[in-house]
Amino acid sequence: MPPSPSPTPSTSQTAVAATCAAHGLTPAEFHALRAAAQAAKARAYCPYSGFRVGAVLLTAAGHHVAGANVENASYPVTTCAERVAFGTAVVGGHHQKGFRAVAVATDASAPASPCGMCRQCIREFCDLNVPILMFDKDSNYVVMTLEELLPLSFGPDSLGKPDPAKPQPENV
Numbered sequence: 067m068p069p070s071p072s073p074t075p076s077t078s079q080t081a082v083a084a085t086c087a088a089h090g091l092t093p094a095e096f097h098a099l100r101a102a103a104q105a106a107k108a109r110a111y112c113p114y115s116g117f118r119v120g121a122v123l124l125t126a127a128g129h130h131v132a133g134a135n136v137e138n139a140s141y142p143v144t145t146c147a148e149r150v151a152f153g154t155a156v157v158g159g160h161h162q163k164g165f166r167a168v169a170v171a172t173d174a175s176a177p178a179s180p181c182g183m184c185r186q187c188i189r190e191f192c193d194l195n196v197p198i199l200m201f202d203k204d205s206n207y208v209v210m211t212l213e214e215l216l217p218l219s220f221g222p223d224s225l226g227k228p229d230p231a232k233p234q235p236e237n238v
């Protein structure tokens with residue numbers, strides 16, 4: 067069963083500790099991801115929607131890779147924060163060692179979850195048990211795994227391809 071979509075108040079340290087224990091994060095990592103996603107949100111280029119989104123990836127090595135949504139006058143050209151972050155991670159050479167978490171922050175009054183296209187992008191680079199941390203304007207949060215957000219997903223294994231998250235010469 068997916069966890070309740072009801073957000074957990076940011077002030078609940080007990081809940082944060084339980085969330086972290088369930089997903090292999092420390093509370094310090096959790097709060098650092100929240101702060102980094104909120105900082106990335108401030109960098110959004112969103113003159114059309116005014117809806118700021120920040121996304122931060124926690125790499126296996128413990129680095130943060132940030133993204134924010136980048137809109138365009140031709141609306142469909144817009145790139146979501148999550149996909150900006152993954153593109154940056156690929157250019158930085160982070161993608162083949164895997165990611166431990168994805169954090170997303172918005173100014174919405176309830177935690178917003180990644181769009182379908184971004185869920186599929188996350189699926190390309192993350193294991194199904196990777197936690198997606200979603201923060202609202204008050205730092206209340208919901209955490210769900212990729213598998214909970216994208217059940218019965220289509221990925222590299224569906225094509226009979228090797229897992230790109232594992233270091234392999236042909237993926238370099």
Ligand SMILES: O=c1ccn([C@H]2C[C@H](O)[C@@H](CO)O2)c(=O)[nH]1
Nearest residue numbers: 115117119135146147180181184
């Ligand atoms: O997962 C999502 C969903 C939407 N957006 C952005 C795209 C657009 O700039 C704005 C409104 O849809 O939010 C993201 O960055 N990530």
